[in-house]
Amino acid sequence: MKKVIKIKTNLLAGIVMGVFSILMMFAIPSQVRLPMWDSGAPSPRIIPGICLVGMLICSLVLLFQSLVLKKEHVYEFVWENERPELILILAMILFVIGIHFLGFIPSGILVFCWMQWFEGERKPAIYIYTIAMVIIVFFLFKNVFHISLPAGLLEFIM
Amino acid sequence: MGYFANVGAAFAAVFTPVNLMFIFGGMVMGMIIGCIPGLSVTLGIILFLPLTYGIKDASTAIIALLAVYVGGMYGGSISAITLNTPGTNSAIATTFDGYPLAKKGRVLQALDTSLFASSFGGIVGALLLLLLAAPIAVLVAKFTSVEYFSMAILGISLLAGVSGNSLPKGIMSGLFGILLASVGVDSVTGVARFTFGISILQFGIDMLPAMIALVALKQVVGKLAEYKVKGGDMGDATAIDKRGLSIKEAVSILPTTLLSTMIASFIGAMPGVGGGVAQFLCYNQAKQISKHPEKFGKGSLEGIAAAESSNNAVVGSAMIPLMTMGIPGDGVTALLLGAFILHGMQPGPNMFTKQALQAYTIIVGCLVANLFLWPLGKVLTRLVAKVVQVRYTYLAPAIILFCFAGAFAGTGNFKEIIFCAALLVFSYLLKLMEIDAIPMLLGLILADIMESNFVTAMMSYNRDYLIFFKRPISLIILIITVLLVGSMIRINKKVDALNAKQEEEISKMHEEIDASAANV
Numbered sequence: 001m002k003k004v005i006k007i008k009t010n011l012l013a014g015i016v017m018g019v020f021s022i023l024m025m026f027a028i029p030s031q032v033r034l035p036m037w038d039s040g041a042p043s044p045r046i047i048p049g050i051c052l053v054g055m056l057i058c059s060l061v062l063l064f065q066s067l068v069l070k071k072e073h074v075y076e077f078v079w080e081n082e083r084p085e086l087i088l089i090l091a092m093i094l095f096v097i098g099i100h101f102l103g104f105i106p107s108g109i110l111v112f113c114w115m116q117w118f119e120g121e122r123k124p125a126i127y128i129y130t131i132a133m134v135i136i137v138f139f140l141f142k143n144v145f146h147i148s149l150p151a152g153l154l155e156f157i158m
Numbered sequence: 159m160g161y162f163a164n165v166g167a168a169f170a171a172v173f174t175p176v177n178l179m180f181i182f183g184g185m186v187m188g189m190i191i192g193c194i195p196g197l198s199v200t201l202g203i204i205l206f207l208p209l210t211y212g213i214k215d216a217s218t219a220i221i222a223l224l225a226v227y228v229g230g231m232y233g234g235s236i237s238a239i240t241l242n243t244p245g246t247n248s249a250i251a252t253t254f255d256g257y258p259l260a261k262k263g264r265v266l267q268a269l270d271t272s273l274f275a276s277s278f279g280g281i282v283g284a285l286l287l288l289l290l291a292a293p294i295a296v297l298v299a300k301f302t303s304v305e306y307f308s309m310a311i312l313g314i315s316l317l318a319g320v321s322g323n324s325l326p327k328g329i330m331s332g333l334f335g336i337l338l339a340s341v342g343v344d345s346v347t348g349v350a351r352f353t354f355g356i357s358i359l360q361f362g363i364d365m366l367p368a369m370i371a372l373v374a375l376k377q378v379v380g381k382l383a384e385y386k387v388k389g390g391d392m393g394d395a396t397a398i399d400k401r402g403l404s405i406k407e408a409v410s411i412l413p414t415t416l417l418s419t420m421i422a423s424f425i426g427a428m429p430g431v432g433g434g435v436a437q438f439l440c441y442n443q444a445k446q447i448s449k450h451p452e453k454f455g456k457g458s459l460e461g462i463a464a465a466e467s468s469n470n471a472v473v474g475s476a477m478i479p480l481m482t483m484g485i486p487g488d489g490v491t492a493l494l495l496g497a498f499i500l501h502g503m504q505p506g507p508n509m510f511t512k513q514a515l516q517a518y519t520i521i522v523g524c525l526v527a528n529l530f531l532w533p534l535g536k537v538l539t540r541l542v543a544k545v546v547q548v549r550y551t552y553l554a555p556a557i558i559l560f561c562f563a564g565a566f567a568g569t570g571n572f573k574e575i576i577f578c579a580a581l582l583v584f585s586y587l588l589k590l591m592e593i594d595a596i597p598m599l600l601g602l603i604l605a606d607i608m609e610s611n612f613v614t615a616m617m618s619y620n621r622d623y624l625i626f627f628k629r630p631i632s633l634i635i636l637i638i639t640v641l642l643v644g645s646m647i648r649i650n651k652k653v654d655a656l657n658a659k660q661e662e663e664i665s666k667m668h669e670e671i672d673a674s675a676a677n678v
Contacts, residue, residue, distance in 0.1 A: 010324070013591035017330055024337075024352070031354065035347040042616040044344045044351060047609050051337040058330040065326075073323055073592050085383035089582055092379065095562070096579040100572065104563075112555045119386055119551045130555050137559040145212050147567045 005077040010066040018059030021052045028052075084118075091115055103152015108134035161292055168518035172526050177218050181527050184225025185534055189542045191226070192233025194553065195243040197377055199230035203493050204374045205557065207366065207500070208564030216501035217516040221523030223497050224473075227490055228280055228527040231470045232535060235272040235462075237546045240265060240398070242668065248469035251437040254664045255454065255461030261671050262457055263399055269543075270403035271411065271459050272466040273535040278412075279419040279467030280528030283474025286423050287481070288521050294482040295510040303614035304625055306484075306506075308635040310608040313485035315639050316646060318597040325647060327593045335601020336608065338363050346613050358573040365496045365602050366568040370561045371581035372588075372595040373493070378557050379582065385550045398540055403459075411463040414444045418464040419471040426472035427479060428642075440468035455667045470531075474524055481505050481517065484607065489596040496603045500568075504607070 032045045065071040091111055098107025112130045121127075141147045171177070184206060191202035206226050210219035234249030239256035252272060259268040301309070314336075318328035341352045342362025353359040418440035425436045444464035445454045454461045477494075479485045484506040486492035498505050509517045565574045588595055619625040626632050 007590060009590070009592040010327075013327055013330070013593055016587075016591060017334075027352070027354075032351045033349055035349055039347065040617050040621075041346045041613050042621060044347045044349045047605075047612065048337055048340045048351060051333040051340070054333045055330050055337070058326040058333070061326040062324070062330075075590060075592055077590070081383075081387050084386040085380060085586070088379045088383055089586055092375070092558070092582055093579050096575050099562075099575060108559060112559070115382075115555065116551055119382065120390055121549075121551050126549075126551060129552065133556050134559060137556070137563055141563050141567065145209070145567060147563075147570060149563055149566055150572065 002078050002080050005079075007075040007077050008066055009073045009075050010062045010071065014059045014062035014066060017055055018063065021055040021059060025049075025052050025056070087118065088115070091118075099150050099152070101152065103154050104149040105134055105138050105151070106153055108138075164514050164518045165288070165522065167515055168522040171217070171515065171519045172221070172522045177221060177523065180213070180218055180222035181225045181523065181530060182534070184222040185229035185527060185530065186538065186542075188226035188229025188231075189233035189236070189535075189538065190545050192230030192249075193236040193542055193546055195237050195241065195546075197381065197557075198373075199227055199234070199248075200490055200493055201374045201377050201557075202226045202230045203490065203497070204369050205560055205564065207369075207493075207497055208560075208567040210497075210501070211567055216498075216503050217519040217523070219501050220494070220497060220503070220520050221527070223494060224477075224520070224524045225527040227473055227494070228470070228524070228531060229534075231280070231473055232273060232276040232466070232531055233542065234469070235276065235466055236269065236539060236543050239268045239272065239462075240543055241546055248437055248472070249465070251441040251465035251468075252462060254441065254465070255456070255458045256465075257668060258455065258671050259457035259459075259462070264401060264457070265398045266400060266402045267407075267459070268457075268462055269398070269539055271407075271462045273532060273539065274403060274408055275411070275415045275418075275463040275465075275467035276470040277528060277532040277535070278415050279422065279469070279471035280473055280531055281525065282416075282419045283423050283426065283471035284521070284525035284528045285474070286427075287474040287477050288518075288525060290427075290478055291481050291517070291521060292510055294478065295507040298483055299507040299511070301507065301631065302629075303611040303618065304629050304632045305635060307608060307611040307615055308626055308632040308639075309483055309485060310604045310611065312635055312639040312642075314597065314600055314604055314608075315643050316485075318600075323592060325643075327591070328597050331588075331593050331595065332597035332601040335598035335603075336605040337601075338368070338598070339602045339605030340609075346610075358576065361571075361573070363577055363602070364568055364574060365599070366500065367565040367574045367577040368581055368602050369493060369496060369599060370565045371578045372585050372599060374561050375558065375578065375582045376585040376589075376595070378554055378561070381550060382554045385554075390549070390551075398543060407459060411459050414448070414460040415463045415467045417447070418444055418467045422468035422471040423475040426475035428646075436468045436472050437465045440464045455664045456671075470528070474528070477521070477524065481509065481521070482507060486600060489599075492596060492600045492603060496599070499603065499606075 028045055028049065032048060034043060091114065095107055095111040098111060109131050112134060113127055116126055116130055138149055141149055187206060188199065188202050191197050191205070192199055203223050203226050206223055210222055213219040213222070231248060234244055235252045235256060238244040238249040238252040239260050242253050242257040244250045244253055256268045256272065314332040318332040339362070341359055343350050343360060350360060421440050421443060422436040425439065441461060441464045444460055445451050448454065448460050450458065476488055476491045480491045480495060484495065484504065486495045495505060503509065503513060503516065562575055562578060565578045566572070568574050585595060615625060626636065
């Protein structure tokens, strides 16, 4: 039987965003310095400050709804269902790291072919299609839109 | 130039080979993306946006994106009818009658009804935009930076109020978007904000990677994960037959189509509502006034017409608040606002004076896209419907590659790709907290406008922070904000309850239809 974790989203959002807004409020003096001279413009801290206070108030409202009014929205976290999404997000991160070190085409071929294998695809045609798609996108942007994506390892032939 | 001269010149500007090519391409792409369950019109627009960077004329770029919007709204009905799964949220009500009619073997008739109603609704919505935009723009032309700031508050509040399932979460999301936009060097004072010593944060977080990660990548990765969980099951699409919609049948659904178009145009023009709400209200209204309400949910042509005319009518009418006041009506128009800004245009009353020809060209382009929907749909629907059955593993890599390449295309800097990946991880956290990303995007898009108007207002009124409550029009806008948010939440709750009840009834009917079909 699949194990279901029931996440109280009001409580979670209240805690996470509340803590975040408090930390950012403490960070304002060091992260948003006041200008050296007065140009007549309002302080650069005002808009971020209003946003953080607003977020903190919303967090407190969510916590009040969850803990006092017992009003909750529950997200059912089933590990078996969530795992593929987390793995795919991780693959996207690896793709980005790969672009930096290997280039768009090598990284794309490696990550997306692995992705096809992960999705259960075993026919060679889909792997050929995937490799072709990576190359097509690279050259489409290079030759049609005049945007050179990072070539990386293949820079000497691109 | 006067109104008629501008409209005339706009027609001439739209009917160029380049514009027509982009309208055609955008509509085909919209139809394809729209008909794939799980992928929305917003994704289509985001995917197409980087491709418009190379277009010199900004109005052509926006017309191309509007064509994606128009095509996507119709495309959503294709999978709703053939697969019983709406391609977009705005096509949910189309499944109520589209699928039962398809199960009776009348797929083409259902698709033709959808196409006819979509075209009709879309044309009327675009005509309203053409007629009403200029007078409304004149009304709001006297606004100063104080009123513009209040209008930006109105826009974000409305979208925050009606998005997701919780008002505090919606507001929090909108505020977080504004906070994200403040990262980097402040353009007024030159002070760096929240950079934490990280060099790539100096230049701030652009809206394009945020749009791509929070909407497009999130959808595609989620859908790919779902595909894996389901073991690659695509569902069975119903084959398209040959019996279409007769002229007599088209005439019979005309009153319902007209009524739904009118209701949806009115609703769509109200900021913060959009096609999702309009379709249910129109479907319910059509059922109440129909001579055959008993046929609703069992394959009624009127039911399909009500749902489809409403969601396409919203395309034009939702553009009214966007183009005249710079306030997006829903998530799609929020992204379009971002597209306007990326292409160096600022929607609002000034657009009708300073960039009048471009403004009218965009409106006429929207009308022309809707005019083309009928012939294009007739020719391409059968072909596009085949996409519904294409394995998702063929589509996903292409979309993801386009997403990352598109993000990079924004500035040509690798940091955009890093932001994309970081925001994708963040979008997963938002999912766990059930926080909708659309108000965040709107906050990110509107933040610059908000802050620049705030700074101008403060400098003009000697840092009088109460000026927003002292100037009458600004005060009225802020009061309207509170009243509208309250009433919109109530309307949305009622529509959600109505929707849940209707969906329950309809799904029972569909189960019965499926069971009887299996027995035969």
